[in-house]
Amino acid sequence: MSQRERWVGALSGFFQEVNQAHFDGFLDPPDLIWNTRLRSSAGRFVPGSRKYFMNFPPKIEIASYLMDEERAGELIRDTLAHEMIHYWLWVRKKPYGHTAEFLQKMRQMGVSRYNSVPRTRPAKYLYSCLGCKKDFPTKKRLGNLACATCCKAFSNGKYDSRFKLVLKMKFESVP
Ligand SMILES: [Zn+2]
Ligand SMILES: [Zn+2]
Structure with a gap:
């Protein structure tokens, strides 16, 4: 298939x-x-x-x-x-x-x-949740965002800085 x-x-x-x-x-x-x-x-x-x-x-x-x-x-x-x-x-x-x-x-x-991102622009940043360590590739720098899964599980769905997404690395641009 x-x-x-x-x-x-x-x-x-x-x-x-x-x-x-x-x-x-x-x-x-x-x-x-x-x-x-x-x-x-x-x-x-x-x-x-x-x-x-x-x-x-x-x-x-x-x-x-x-x-x-x-x-x-x-x-x-x-x-x-x-x-x-x-x-x-x-x-x-x-x-x-x-x-x-x-x-x-x-x-x-x-x-x-x-x-909002055209297909020619690959992810530039890799963010990671401080709680569950899940990775979030993004095209743009993020403001104050937290991991939805963790906030839902441990904080009634409210923003919680314990689960803030922190910048782990920046990708080199790919042609
Ligand atoms: Zn939209
Ligand atoms: Zn998380």
């Missing part, structure tokens, strides 16, 4: 998984679409019509190239989760850009911002 065959049917499963884990199953599935031309970002959320007939439903597009990446499953899930935050805000009629509420939810979920 090729990489792509393995992941092509994965979107709705990932959607349900993230929906249960982080949104209490609150979200109705939007149209979930692979976009073969998306390059500037790994995913995007397209709001739907709010009119009674909903003649165009909201949709989340995920860039097809993610299926070819080494950590495809993780990247696809992370990108989808990011777009689901936009969708979640939109459903509740909130401003649905990268607002303070967006960033707060993103931190709670432990989702990174892959979607």
Whole structure:
């Protein structure tokens, strides 16, 4: 089975998984679409019509190239989760850009911002959780972020500096 065959049917499963884990199953599935031309970002959320007939439903597009990446499953899930935050805000009629509420939810979920980064830019930094030692490769320097898993497990989901993500190393740039 090729990489792509393995992941092509994965979107709705990932959607349900993230929906249960982080949104209490609150979200109705939007149209979930692979976009073969998306390059500037790994995913995007397209709001739907709010009119009674909903003649165009909201949709989340995920860039097809993610299926070819080494950590495809993780990247696809992370990108989808990011777009689901936009969708979640939109459903509740909130401003649905990268607002303070967006960033707060993103931190709670432990989702990174892959979607704003073109595929040509590899991770530059490697952060690590002081608690569980899990690694977090990132493209940008992080501000004060803590490990979502540990905060959830030991601090009621609140930010806890014991689980701060600290910079472990900086990657040399790769062509
Ligand atoms: Zn976004
Ligand atoms: Zn941790």
